[in-house]
Amino acid sequence: MKKYFMICMVCMIASSCSKKILDEAPKVPTGTQFYKNASDLSLASTGLYALINVAFNQMAGLTTCYGGDDVTVARAGNKISFSDFDTFQPNSSNDRMTNWWSSFYATIKSCNSLILNYANADATDDEKNQAAGQAYFLRALSYFFLTRVWGEIPLVTDNTVDYTIAKSEPADIYALIVSDLQNAETMLPDSWNGIGVQFQDGVNVAPTAGSAKALLANVYLTMAGWPLKQTDNYALAAEKAREVIDNKAKYNIDLLTDFRNLWLKEYKYNNEAVFACYYNPTVPNAAWNQWDMCGPNSTQCGDEGGWDDFFGEINFYNNFPAGQRKEGTYQSVYFVNGTATDWAHTTLKHPYFNKYLDDDTYNATTHVGNWAGGHTIFVIRYAETLLTYAEAEAMSSGADANAYAAINAIRNRAGLADLTPGLSQSAFRDSVIAERGWEFAGLEPAARWFDLLRTETVAKANASRNAAEEPLSGAPDDNAHTFYWAPIPINDAQLNPNL
Template identity: 40%
Template sequence: MKKILCIIFLASLTTACNKELNESPNGQLVGDAALGTIEGLQTALAGAYQPLKNGYTSGFASAALDAVLMGSDDITTHPASNKQELREMDQFAVNSTNSRINVIWLGCYKTIQNANNIIENYGKVGNTANIKQIGGEAYFLRAFSYFWLVRLWGNIPLITTSKYSADLLSIQKSAPAAIYALIESDLKNAESLMGNTKAAAGRASAGTAKALLAEVYLTEAGYPIKDASKYALAAAKAKEVIDNKATYGFDLVPDFASLWTGTTSSNSTPEDVFSLQFCNSCGNPSTLYGKSAMPGDESGWDDYFCEVTFFNNFPAGKRKDVTFYTVFKTSAGNINWQNGQTKHPYYNKFRVNAPTPGYLTSASDLSVKMLRYAQVLLTYAEAQARATGMPSADAYTAVNLIRSRAGLPDLTPGLAGSAFADSVVAERSWELAGEYTRWFDLQRLELVEAANNNKAPDDLKPLNAITKDRYWLPIPYTDKQINNGL
């Protein structure tokens, strides 16, 4: 942990300043002296969000986000070229020196450390609604970061202090159960402290915390925790969000295409429960969309695109048309994806269409949608059916809202609980295709092996037998070299 801890604890200590939250302090850790005022807390909170969106350095702003999830069946990468680090994840042969895994690891732990700093200090400033909101967002960000870490790495260091000590250089890994206990506690604190509406785009609210807690419970019901009692908790928490969607400002947008216009009009919709916001002109762009998601036939980078089998199984209709990009524009004319360089369809969702359609750029203002209201509906439907063994009318309504928007018929009435839940899992894969959920669904349901057994000839194949050990990423090499406990 020395590499991370030195960055977090030592290099970014600062003195008090008076910045607003929309100014970026680049993830710096604010010292205790600066946290005695509301202005100092606001600056610290901006610093807590920032490591999650630091381009290629840390967080979820680059193709590192897709790389760590490529064991799923909805995304893959180029079979050659310079994509070795991405292929490692897709082929279950991940090296601890892989720089992509360190981007996620570092982003989450820097955010955790900044959140710890706020959590330790916000109560000393006062008890106003604004101060509670800041404290609640810090709890949310710590929970969000640990949720990503525990699902990707399993056993991880659990750090709840912002103060550096030599003991942290020999810290041991904690089991997932301990990590999830903290995540649950943090999200309960977050929902009690935060207001019902977002302070600004990209910020968390009480509804955001409830929605994430529902997802946490759903995950705990599956592998590796396997606590089936969590299904009922997931259903109840998701239902709280659904029943109070107007209070929280959440809802499905009527037209699925409006979520993925490739312009900033899609950045802040009612469906965005939690998203990361970017500003190219401010020096803080997203590098995840644009070139990264475009075919080499159009001078794109071929970082990530869709597996053939997943595309073929995807139900035809307007959602499929919006989700995928299948006709490439080249100097020799248009070509179908089957005749492209990689022989794969790409994601239309992640193209950039400003200032002109198909604009070739590696830096954009487009937000990264980490949790949508559609996911809340599907989490409720699956959890309710698994908890009771029989889907309720409300569960049918939840999933059919998604299917209706996609142009699909309602699910057949009278399905048994398990059959209904399986249908919802399939619906999640289609609705949230490419959106950072499929790998985690396969993992919690222990379907990783099955999902990788039906590869199309042009899809990358696993290089190793898929065992449960390969459900987890290796701890980054530098950290293991410093601390043998890792």
């Protein structure tokens, strides 16, 4: 527990989602003595992105999502920690997964401090709300990832140190998440345009009221599935997602016309981002949280100098519908010993993902890049909101014209025809789940793994594993939910016997 209870002495500057924010002077909150005025609130809320950026700027935390059927990895060398989750044999000593545990709890710690102290600052109501709204949003986001990965976890809402705290049930975690997001959607602006540096290149780089509604819709959808199975939340998910869809212009979000453009450096800032983490390693003396280490090297083919941290499962790739989405998701040409070829002729004979390659360090002609790039990580895309609405509407009221319109917007952009009309409720839901798998394949934060968990289909999805993949060591069970939750990190478990 030491890691998530430490005072977060992070450079609360700069380290946010924007190089302009880097110009602000560094300050570190020191309890109630820090939050005196609007400037302090702004610096404290800006500093939160130094923490959340570290959660998403490397594949380490996403290790916990390797059990999905879209990604795999070779079981060798320093990839074994990844492979342990891919082959269902993780243990509490896994060194990769602790990045999410420590990063999200560090974020929560600083969010707690701001939430507990913002009300007494000498600032306007709008300035207080804008600062606290960001803290509520990021605390909710952090707990949402934590409870989906680890299930029963410590629920911390203050800054005390307690080495005896017990784990809370997921229902209690979700209750706080919902409450936080309800606060955030009333406190955050519809758009940051004209307010401050949180709006850049025509895009909101900080969460908005629309971001809070979109995340809340996804939370409700998840609550309707395993482990809570509160099916009345389908209607709430549909309602909240609909609010985002009907007000997308107000929230400054929409689908990009071409899926492939999402992954190009020219579209580092784009309006499909409902909430994203932004990085800029070119800033002089850039801190760790300004480097995105998800690519190019991390996700790149070893034959091209990459690290082979993960690549596509063959059956999932073969079942992936052809079109611009598949072209944008997977790399098509590889250089092996200087010769252009396809994935079947690479050393590991697997398709690799294209999503994290193109940034300012990457040469698209030679396929040479750097390990520390500036690629944007889309934590929530508008595409997810549309698919959340489609599924939730179908499960609560039936697959009506609006539900079909939402999924067809995603399919049509991908180059696919409209979904077959007149599907049963369950068939429509299964179609949306499949669509989500293709749309977010390759360890986007909207990971395939989380859909398999809430629909209790982990074992089912892994039953058709290709013979070319690493054999499974453990056997996931969709009835007993074995291997559904990650083990609590050993360092924290040793400090606190109640974990």
